Amino acid sequence: MKKVGIILASFLGLVVFVVAAGLIYFNTALPKDFEVEKITLPTDSLRIANGKYLVNHVMVCADCHSKRDMTVYSGRVNDDVYGGGGRPFSHETNFPGKIYPGNLTPTGKSNWTNEEIYKAIVGGMHKDGYALFPIMPFMNYRTIDKNDILDVIAYIRTLDAKPNNFEMEPQQLDFPLSLIVKTMPQPPAHQPKPDPNDKVAYGRYLVTAASCMDCHTPQDKGQFIMEKQFAGGMEFKMENGKFATSANITPDEATGIGKWTEQDFVNRFKSYADSAIVLGPNDYNTEMPWSMYGGMKEDDLRAIYTYLRTVKPVDNAIVKFR
Ligand code: HEC
Numbered sequence: 001m002k003k004v005g006i007i008l009a010s011f012l013g014l015v016v017f018v019v020a021a022g023l024i025y026f027n028t029a030l031p032k033d034f035e036v037e038k039i040t041l042p043t044d045s046l047r048i049a050n051g052k053y054l055v056n057h058v059m060v061c062a063d064c065h066s067k068r069d070m071t072v073y074s075g076r077v078n079d080d081v082y083g084g085g086g087r088p089f090s091h092e093t094n095f096p097g098k099i100y101p102g103n104l105t106p107t108g109k110s111n112w113t114n115e116e117i118y119k120a121i122v123g124g125m126h127k128d129g130y131a132l133f134p135i136m137p138f139m140n141y142r143t144i145d146k147n148d149i150l151d152v153i154a155y156i157r158t159l160d161a162k163p164n165n166f167e168m169e170p171q172q173l174d175f176p177l178s179l180i181v182k183t184m185p186q187p188p189a190h191q192p193k194p195d196p197n198d199k200v201a202y203g204r205y206l207v208t209a210a211s212c213m214d215c216h217t218p219q220d221k222g223q224f225i226m227e228k229q230f231a232g233g234m235e236f237k238m239e240n241g242k243f244a245t246s247a248n249i250t251p252d253e254a255t256g257i258g259k260w261t262e263q264d265f266v267n268r269f270k271s272y273a274d275s276a277i278v279l280g281p282n283d284y285n286t287e288m289p290w291s292m293y294g295g296m297k298e299d300d301l302r303a304i305y306t307y308l309r310t311v312k313p314v315d316n317a318i319v320k321f322r
């Protein structure tokens with residue numbers, strides 16, 4: 001009996017030791033810092049216009065990093081709040097913690113160097129040395145062409161200062177996310193932007209830049225269920241308490257967008273481009289930033305459609321609104 005007791009005690013001791021060592025490792029060695037190269041921002045107007053296009057219509061930074069007027073379908077960003085920081089993801093929106101998309105205008109970023117902004121966008125590291133939560137899509141942005149990222153920063157540097165839309169609090173993440181997030185920052189792995197004539201590759205690039213997968217793939221305990229990639233099912237709690245669930249955008253004919261023609265797809269986005277559908281308090285709203293994506297170039301939407309035709313059809317019926 002005694003022997004068993006000793007073995008058990010030493011085993012427990014070992015477990016405690018391993019857990020403690022693990023916690024110390026997570027808290028001191030991670031996130032692992034990395035160097036980024038010195039950056040020279042582009043100054044010519046075409047590059048800055050490309051940055052503006054990406055921020056507003058493809059990577060939609062302005063969607064998360066602004067206050068959205070949700071009395072309008074898919075939300076509208078008015079000029080006076082543009083870039084001044086976004087609504088927090090919090091327990092109220094079913095997020096396990098509380099994080100704020102910060103103010104991208106000079107009010108929030110004048111004390112950030114270009115390299116620090118770059119490192120946050122493509123590496124997931126805050127300038128204060130902590131790991132950003134990947135709702136900020138740095139895992140996608142790290143693979144985007146470096147020139148596109150530089151154009152985005154160059155455009156951000158042209159923004160007029162706006163007051164903070166929300167009073168920021170320090171990042172709060174529930175356990176175990178608070179530990180897991182520390183493993184995520186890593187140096188960028190830029191890929192060159194594909195030739196637009198290669199519609200599948202170019203479409204895939206845009207889908208990555210626009211983070212379509214992040215909303216359109218269901219998750220289990222924070223991990224994407226890759227067999228259901230693009231099959232929808234992620235539920236969003238809207239401000240009026242109703243829910244929007246992301247659609248199945250695989251080519252499945254019965255439950256996805258298999259029956260949509262390329263023109264149907266383009267028209268659907270373009271129909272929201274300049275529209276402001278004013279909602280009543282009990283109307284369904286959506287998290288899908290239709291009005292921002294609606295400003296995408298038609299050829300870019302066509303490339304996205306072309307790429308989405310190549311993904312695996314998944315049979316997954318979705319009720320989009322409840
Ligand atoms: C889906 C929403 C979303 C999108 C799209 C998004 N961000 Fe963020 N971003 C966030 C959130 C949330 C945080 C805070 C994360 C945290 O504190 O853990 C953040 C943090 C940041 C930070 C660091 C700290 C801060 O808040 O200022 C920068 C810089 C940033 N984002 C820039 C961008 C740029 C540039 C783009 C577009 C290329 C972009 N973001 C797109 C949600 C988003």
Ligand code: HEC
Pocket residue numbers: 207210211212213215216236244245246247248249256257286287288289293304320
């Ligand atoms: C912030 C989350 C989010 C992002 C990012 C997002 N979507 Fe959606 N999407 C939704 C939700 C929620 C719905 C269902 C409600 C609706 O129709 O608006 C939806 C609906 C759709 C539909 C309508 C399908 C149908 O059956 O009516 C299409 C098409 C679509 N998304 C394509 C895309 C593409 C392409 C991208 C990337 C360019 C994208 N989505 C990015 C959340 C998102």
